[in-house]
Amino acid sequence: MKSKAAVIVGPRKVEIREITIPEPGPGQVLIRQKACAICTLEQRIYTNVVSFGYPGVWGHEVSGVVEAIGPGVVAPLSVGDHVARGGSSACGQCYYCAMGFDVACVREAERLRNQSKMDDNPGSLKGIFGMSEYAVVDSHNLVKVSPAVPFEEACLVEPLACVTQSANKLDVELGQTVVIIGAGTMGLLNALVAKLRGAFVIVSEPDPRRRAKALELGVHAAIDPSQGDAAEQVKKLNDGRGADAVIVAIGNEKANADALKMLGPQGKMMLFASAHPGVPIPLDPNVVHRSGIWITGSTSKNFKDFFQASLLISRGILNVRPLIEKVLPLDRVGEALELASSGGTYRIVVTM
Ligand SMILES: [Zn+2]
Numbered sequence: 001m002k003s004k005a006a007v008i009v010g011p012r013k014v015e016i017r018e019i020t021i022p023e024p025g026p027g028q029v030l031i032r033q034k035a036c037a038i039c040t041l042e043q044r045i046y047t048n049v050v051s052f053g054y055p056g057v058w059g060h061e062v063s064g065v066v067e068a069i070g071p072g073v074v075a076p077l078s079v080g081d082h083v084a085r086g087g088s089s090a091c092g093q094c095y096y097c098a099m100g101f102d103v104a105c106v107r108e109a110e111r112l113r114n115q116s117k118m119d120d121n122p123g124s125l126k127g128i129f130g131m132s133e134y135a136v137v138d139s140h141n142l143v144k145v146s147p148a149v150p151f152e153e154a155c156l157v158e159p160l161a162c163v164t165q166s167a168n169k170l171d172v173e174l175g176q177t178v179v180i181i182g183a184g185t186m187g188l189l190n191a192l193v194a195k196l197r198g199a200f201v202i203v204s205e206p207d208p209r210r211r212a213k214a215l216e217l218g219v220h221a222a223i224d225p226s227q228g229d230a231a232e233q234v235k236k237l238n239d240g241r242g243a244d245a246v247i248v249a250i251g252n253e254k255a256n257a258d259a260l261k262m263l264g265p266q267g268k269m270m271l272f273a274s275a276h277p278g279v280p281i282p283l284d285p286n287v288v289h290r291s292g293i294w295i296t297g298s299t300s301k302n303f304k305d306f307f308q309a310s311l312l313i314s315r316g317i318l319n320v321r322p323l324i325e326k327v328l329p330l331d332r333v334g335e336a337l338e339l340a341s342s343g344g345t346y347r348i349v350v351t352m
C-alpha cells in the first residue's frame with residue numbers, strides 16, 4: 001500500500017514522498033499513524049549530528065489507530081484501537097528479559113546490530129517510519145491509549161515511558177527531595193513524575209522562561225545554576241541537606257559536576273540525558289565509599305514503564321499538553337524539523 005512520508009534525504013533536507021508499506025507479517029500490525037513528536041534523535045539525524053545515513057523516514061514518538069492485524073498476533077489489540085508506538089522489542093526470553101531488564105535484551109541488541117548492517121544497502125530507506133501515514137510494526141511495540149486522548153498527546157507515551165523507567169529505578173519515597181537539572185521537555189516530564197511520587201521537586205535551569213514554566217507546572221522551587229553555587233542553593237531550600245535524587249536531564253560536564261555536589265548521603269544520581277561528547281566524570285572513590293551515593297543511568301524503557309506511561313496519559317493522571325509547543329501537519333515537516341532543531345522549544349508534533 002502507498003503512504004505519504006517525510007523522507008530526510010540529506011542534512012537539513014526533507015521531502016514528502018510516496019512510499020510503499022508492506023502487508024503486516026506474522027506478529028505485526030499495520031498502523032494508520034496520526035501524530036509523531038520530534039525528539040532529539042530526529043533533530044540529530046536532520047542536522048547530521050549523528051550520521052545514520054540518508055535517505056530515511058524517522059520519528060519514534062508516534063500515536064495512531066490499528067488498521068490491520070497480521071497472523072499470530074497475541075497482543076490484546078483490535079482494529080480501530082488507539083495505540084502508541086515505541087515499546088520494547090525485547091525477546092522476553094533471555095537472561096536480562098527474565099530479570100526484568102527488557103532494555104538490556106541480548107537479542108534486541110543483536111537485531112539492532114544486524115539492522116544497521118542492512119541499512120548500509122544503498123538506496124534503501126532507513127528509519128523507524130514514524131513520520132509516515134502508515135507503518136507496519138511488531139505488535140509488542142504497541143500499547144493501547146484511551147481514544148479520549150488527542151493523538152498529539154498520545155504520541156508522548158514513548159518519551160514519558162523513558163521517564164517512568166527512570167522513576168521506577170530511583171524509587172523515590174514520599175517527602176524526599178528530587179532535583180532535576182534541565183527544564184526541557186524531558187526534564188519537566190521527570191519533574192511531573194517526581195511530583196506524582198510525592199517528592200519535593202526542585203528544578204535547576206539557567207533559562208528564566210524555562211524556570212517560570214517549571215513553576216507553572218507545579219514544581220516546588222526553581223534555581224538558577226548560573227547564579228552562584230547550585231548545590232548551596234539546593235541545601236538552602238532543603239534544611240541544609242543535599243538531595244535524595246538528582247536527575248541530570250541535560251548532557252554536559254557542568255550539570256554532572258553540579259549533580260554530584262547536590263547529592264546528599266545515600267543519594268542517587270540519574271544520568272538521564274546522553275552527552276555529546278561524553279566527558280568523563282571526575283569522582284573520588286572515597287566520596288562514594290563514605291557517602292554511599294548511587295550513580296546510575298537510564299535510556300529507553302521496559303514494557304512495564306511503557307504500559308504505566310500509557311495509563312498516566314490515558315487516565316488523565318499526568319497532563320502532557322503543556323509540553324507541546326506546536327502542532328504542524330506532515331506537509332510542513334521541514335518547518336517542524338527546523339523549529340525543533342532551533343533549540344529552546346518544547347515538543348514539536350507533526351500530524352498525519
Ligand atoms: Zn524520544
Ligand SMILES: [Zn+2]
Pocket residue numbers: 090091092093094095096097104105106107108
Ligand atoms: Zn531478551
